Amino acid sequence: MAESSDIEVVVFDVLGTLVDEPSGIRAALRDAVPAADDASADELFTRWQRHREREEQRIGQGDRPYASTEVIDAEAARLVADRAGLADPVVIARLATAGQRLPPWDDSVAGLARLAQRFPVLGLSNASRAALLRLNAHAGLRWHQVLSAEAVLAYNPSPEVYQLAVDTAGCPPERVLMVAAHAWDLRAARMSGMRTAYVHRPAGDPPKDSEAFDGRFNGLDDLVTALTRR
Template sequence: MEIDALVFDILGTLVDEPAGIREAVRQAVPAADADELVDLWLGHVETEQRRIVAGERPYAPSDVLDREAAQLVTKTDVVPKLSPWPDTVEGLAELARHHTLIGLSNAGRTTLLRMNAYAGLRWHQALSAEEVQSYKPDPVVYELAVKVSGVPPERLMMVAAHAWDLRGAQRVGLRTAYVARPVGDPPSAADRFDLHADGLADLAGQLAKSRM
């Protein structure tokens, strides 16, 4: 494989989104069942994103959907702080030695800026789905990465912990790499992704072998 750039999902793949929401919920409503409220929060955001992609709701950026979810589960406007996985920062630095790194997130511009700064994420380019007023897995979001990179889709590799995200990238012609995380959407038996990695170090090692 000849890969010019790696296109990274961020939420769940590089930062631990459920843990950040869980901590925010615990601070806002200490006596509540935090895990149940996290599921409610994430479920609201996912449902509303699907409605937007289906044309059932006008576009709203992720910070609006998160604010709705926060009000729904905590009756406050609490904003979660999302920490990187232990291998994220070092792994991105290693991968950046040989590849252009592009972040492609459903997070809106404001959320993406705050998240990148807090988690210490390193990019050559960070792209928000807000640019195209939609959400992954809408093809227009992946096409944004293709347009910005200036290279054919088959020379881009989408990296994600969510099989649904990788399937969306495949439909646009991108290569795919699944990275296992404690959260996310594992591949099914029918999925055929180019790489399966246990983490970013494993991904870097597999990509190095492919260059030999």
């Protein structure tokens, strides 16, 4: 891992890295469709996730104008509702905001607090500004600043998103550490010149053995200890 003296600012991915997105969406689906068995709930969750991924990719490829996560989540909620035979507009509207009520991983809140005593800490997320406001409040995440990719009308892994973090950090990219549970996210950050650290999460995207990230950690506590140890 890079020496802490080499790092000025730490940037965290949010969805999946600091909050448990799959369990949060699944819980919202079960609330909306309580009669669904495990197999049906899994199918609805897969439908939701595929829509999110497909539409973000279409936007990244220029096949669709930018739309915020609030818009895309509302579309996903409607697809799921149609599949499940759900017609109650109030229930569908609440389901559409499921991404704003995701639980933090057990080490996220305390780990951020520890790290923020030593470094400026930024959040960087594809979630919209409004969604991040509510998600941070729900999960208890405290930042020095949190950035939405909505500011550059793009989605990770577009380079504009990482440049937003570097510009906000106000220092050379090699002194900015990007932390994520997704190897694809870290690859893009590395291409932008940032330092990179992988943190394992059950629903993450682990790196290949051959990938040369600056650090790999089993959890946030291990990362914080490595960065704050002199």
